[in-house]
Amino acid sequence: MGIQEVAIRFDDVSFAYGDLPVLDSASFHIHAGEFAALVGPNGAGKTTVLKLLLGLARPRTGRVTVLGRPPEEARSSIGYVPQHASYDPAFPISVTEVVRMGRLRGSSGRYGPNDAEAVRRALSMADVAGLADRAYSALSGGQRRRVLVARALAAEPELLVLDEPTANMDAESESRLFETLGGIKGSATILIVTHDTGFVTALTDAVFCVGERGSGRGVVRHKAAPVDHIASELYGGPALQVLHDTELPDDACRGCGKAGS
Amino acid sequence: MSGYLTALVDPAMPFVRNALVAGLLSAVLFGTLGAVVTVKRIAGLAGAISHAVLGGIGMALYLSAKGIVPNLPPIAGAMVFAVISAAIIGFVSLKAKQREDTVINALWAIGMSVGVLFIAKTPGYADPMSYLFGNILLVSGRDLVLLAILDAIVVFLAWRYYPQIEASAFDEEFAKVRGVPTDAIFLATLAVTAVAVVLLQTFVGIVMVIAMLTLPSGTAGYAARNLAAMMVGGTVLSAVFTVGGLAASWALDMPAGAVVVVIAGAAFLSVSAAVGLRSGKTRTAKPLGKKKA
Numbered sequence: 001m002g003i004q005e006v007a008i009r010f011d012d013v014s015f016a017y018g019d020l021p022v023l024d025s026a027s028f029h030i031h032a033g034e035f036a037a038l039v040g041p042n043g044a045g046k047t048t049v050l051k052l053l054l055g056l057a058r059p060r061t062g063r064v065t066v067l068g069r070p071p072e073e074a075r076s077s078i079g080y081v082p083q084h085a086s087y088d089p090a091f092p093i094s095v096t097e098v099v100r101m102g103r104l105r106g107s108s109g110r111y112g113p114n115d116a117e118a119v120r121r122a123l124s125m126a127d128v129a130g131l132a133d134r135a136y137s138a139l140s141g142g143q144r145r146r147v148l149v150a151r152a153l154a155a156e157p158e159l160l161v162l163d164e165p166t167a168n169m170d171a172e173s174e175s176r177l178f179e180t181l182g183g184i185k186g187s188a189t190i191l192i193v194t195h196d197t198g199f200v201t202a203l204t205d206a207v208f209c210v211g212e213r214g215s216g217r218g219v220v221r222h223k224a225a226p227v228d229h230i231a232s233e234l235y236g237g238p239a240l241q242v243l244h245d246t247e248l249p250d251d252a253c254r255g256c257g258k259a260g261s
Numbered sequence: 262m263s264g265y266l267t268a269l270v271d272p273a274m275p276f277v278r279n280a281l282v283a284g285l286l287s288a289v290l291f292g293t294l295g296a297v298v299t300v301k302r303i304a305g306l307a308g309a310i311s312h313a314v315l316g317g318i319g320m321a322l323y324l325s326a327k328g329i330v331p332n333l334p335p336i337a338g339a340m341v342f343a344v345i346s347a348a349i350i351g352f353v354s355l356k357a358k359q360r361e362d363t364v365i366n367a368l369w370a371i372g373m374s375v376g377v378l379f380i381a382k383t384p385g386y387a388d389p390m391s392y393l394f395g396n397i398l399l400v401s402g403r404d405l406v407l408l409a410i411l412d413a414i415v416v417f418l419a420w421r422y423y424p425q426i427e428a429s430a431f432d433e434e435f436a437k438v439r440g441v442p443t444d445a446i447f448l449a450t451l452a453v454t455a456v457a458v459v460l461l462q463t464f465v466g467i468v469m470v471i472a473m474l475t476l477p478s479g480t481a482g483y484a485a486r487n488l489a490a491m492m493v494g495g496t497v498l499s500a501v502f503t504v505g506g507l508a509a510s511w512a513l514d515m516p517a518g519a520v521v522v523v524i525a526g527a528a529f530l531s532v533s534a535a536v537g538l539r540s541g542k543t544r545t546a547k548p549l550g551k552k553k554a
Contacts, residue, residue, distance in 0.1 A: 054438050080438045091300055091431055092485040101428045106440035110424060135486070151435075 005032040006068075007159055007189035008053055010219065013062035015048055022048045025062070026219045027250050028208055032067075032158070035181070035190045037200040038219075039242060040210035045217055046193050049210060050163055053191075054080060067158055076105060079157030079188070081148045083164045089137040095147050096132045099123055102154030119154050125183065126150035127176050142173025149180060159189045166194070178203065200224060202238035206253065209244065221248040265511040276398045280517065283400040284503035286408040287464050287473070290457050292496025293419050295478035296488060297450055300430045306354070306451065308471040309365045310346045311458040313372025315467055317342030318392050319379030326383045335392070336459060342372060343455035351448045395466030395518035397507070408460055415453060419492060422446070427488050465518035476525040477502060480532050502528065 009029040015022050022045045030036045040046045051057035052064050055071030066074040079102065099122055103115040123129040126149045131139065139147065145165060152160055162181075166174050181190060182203055194200070200207055207222045224240035268277045298307050321338025324330040346368050353364045380387050391399065419426065428436040429443040436443050454474075461470045481494030506521030513520070 056434070056437060075438055075440050078438065080435060082432065082434055087432075088300070088302070090482060092482055092487050092491055093427070093431060094486060097427070097487055098431070101424070101431070101435065101439070104424055104428055104436065104439040104441060107422065107425060107442060110421075155439075 006030070007032040007034070007066070008036075008191065009063075009065045010049075010052070011063045011065075013052065013059045013064055015052060015057065015059050022217060023052075023059075023219075024217050026217075027062075028219045028221060029250065030189060030191060030206060030208075031253065032189050033186050034205045035185050035201075035203045036192070036206045036208065037204045037224075037242075038191060038193045038208045038210060039197045039200065040195065041197060042195050044211040046195070046210050047163070049219065050161065050193060054078065054161070074159070076155070077158040079152030079155045079160040081145075081152045081160070081162040081165055083167060087136075087144070091137070093136050094132075095128065095134050095136055095139070096123070098136050098147055099132075099150045099154050102151040115154075118156060122150040122154035125153050126180050140170070140173075142169045145169055146173060146177060146180070149177060153184070157188055159191070160184065161191045161193070163193045164195065165192060197242060197244070199227070199239045199241055202226065202240050204240055207240075207242050209242070221250065221252060222246050223248065265508040268511065276400070277511075279400045279402070279405060280397040280507060281504065282405055283397060283408060283464055284507055284521075285500055286405065286412055287461055288477075288496050288499035288503055289412040290408070290415060290461060291473045291477050291499035292481070292494070293415050293492045294450075294454060294457055295474040295499075296481070296491040296495050297419070297426060297430065298454060298474050299478045299482065300488060300491070301447075301450065303450070303454075304471060304475045305365060306350050307454045307458065307474055309350060309369040309372075310343055310451070310455050311462065311467045311470045312369045313346040314339045314343050314459060314462060315376030315389070315392060316372040316374075316379070317376075318467075319376035319383070319387075319389075322387045323379040323383045326385055326387070339459045339462070340456070343459050344452065346372065347448075347451040347455035351451045355444055355447070391466075392462065393466050393468050394516060395462060395464050395469065397464050397517045400463055404460065404463055411453075411457060411460055415457070418449070418453070423489065426450075430488070465522055469518055469522045472522045473499065473502075473525060476522075476529045480525075480529045483532050483536050498528070499525075 006029045010026050013026045014024050026049075038046055038049060048057065052059055053066055053071055055075060064071055067077055096119060099119050100111055100115060102122065103111060103118055120129075123132050126146050128143065128146050128150050131143060131147065136144065136147065149162070149165065152162075165177060169177070178201055184190065185203055192201075197209065204224060207224045209220050209222055211217060223243045223246040225243055227239055227241040268274050269281065271277070298304055317338035317340070318335040319338070320342070321333045321335045324338075325333040349368060350365060354361050377389070380389050425436070425441045425446060428439065429441055429446045433443050458467070458470050461473070464470075465473055477498040478491055478495035481498055482491050485491035485494050502521055502525040506524050507517050509515070509524070510517040510520040
């Protein structure tokens with residue numbers, strides 16, 4: 001996949017829950033191999049954007065394409081890390097079994113030897129190989145989040161989507177997570193969703209903000225600039241400040257026009 | 262106990278052997294299906310289906326006694342009500358979550374009320390007690406065949422679709438993203454539960470069947486490392502509770518279904534208390550700290 005290929009494209013996408021509009025003619029795109037951040041306050045519509053690109057919701061108007069296909073057809077190439085704020089501590093399951101879920105392919109068959117090897121690699125990439133035999137319920141919140149990253153990586157995804165991955169995470173786990181993401185960057189497109197609208201990790205290539213835009217609600221590309229007054233442990237390394245007073249057109253990225261897909 | 266063993270081998274008492282076989286066949290359903298019901302937290306839905314079944318039983322007794330549908334067996338009415346209840350609950354759960362509790366409780370109450378009304382208007386004497394609390398000594402050879410067939414279907418489905426069942430119960434949204442038909446799995450679980458409830462109500466009755474779908478698997482869940490182990494553990498425990506309950510009920514001259522449920526409940530509460538005490542001691546002795554991977 002070349003640098004000019006587009007991994008995610010929203011073309012004039014509108015969406016509403018009943019009479020409640022959430023997105024109004026939202027257009028943005030993310031290139032293959034990029035590390036993108038989707039930011040916005042709680043309730044802005046970030047989760048709706050995620051549901052649309054994961055094929056869990058359909059736009060009222062406009063078109064969403066993921067890896068050049070409709071989202072439903074691209075699912076097998078997407079690694080997804082949900083926010084997963086709650087889980088059932090009484091559910092008996094080991095870390096390996098959780099990660100193995102990333103190898104699921106619809107209703108087809110049971111797991112095979114290739115799946116075991118992919119799970120082993122994913123555990124190693126997410127730095128949780130030492131937890132493989134532990135019960136999932138026995139882990140700390142940060143460890144569970146990294147296990148869910150491993151589960152997403154087990155799919156060997158072309159697109160990795162992480163919803164609020166650092167929520168309730170301790171500094172050490174956060175640092176390890178961004179270390180993992182830094183290692184993956186370039187080999188897969190990464191979209192990280194966060195309610196922190198002020199700063200993003202320095203791994204970020206493109207920042208998109210969801211929220212009120214004029215008469216409607218849309219997605220806008222912003223510039224981000226390095227800052228040196230933010231403690232490095234907050235974002236697993238150096239941080240970028242999101243410059244909300246800058247609004248870049250959708251085709252502002254280097255060497256890109258709408259025909260870039 | 263020796264009296265029970267003597268009865269088991271007595272050629273004049275085939276119903277005692279039938280009861281034992283029914284209990285062991287039921288254990289497979291209690292363990293396998295019960296584990297899914299427990300981890301998916303749909304015991305309330307299963308409870309509503311099981312109680313709504315009384316409406317179908319009452320209706321069948323009434324229609325048969327009045328000669329409107331001669332010889333209509335109660336199990337046919339039960340099956341119709343169970344499937345309709347499962348369909349309504351499934352639809353409401355998927356499409357109108359905000360009304361889920363109300364609809365489930367309404368089905369629960371209306372089903373039982375309709376059953377009581379039909380039974381009250383049925384000519385002759387119809388004892389609702391055997392349906393409410395079960396009478397395993399009435400299990401027929403046909404019941405055993407049906408239970409064995411349902412056992413085979415449930416075990417096959419659990420084996421074939423284990424990864425999908427596990428994923429949809431653990432994290433439904435993620436399972437959907439991986440293309441797992443989570444709604445279909447949910448509806449299939451409800452449908453199988455509905456059929457199982459009808460067959461199992463002969464054993465422990467419609468009031469207590471939900472107890473046996475949750476207590477053995479819940480007890481096994483404390484020691485199980487995964488869902489499969491919970492299914493196997495739940496099946497083994499159900500078999501132990503069943504055999505123990507049948508022997509105890511024979512010795513004490515008490516209703517078998519109630520004795521089995523009391524044993525299963527006592528085991529669950531004892532294990533829960535032991536686990537609670539142990540985890541309390543662990544917290545006191547070792548304050549929780551951050552663990553490094």
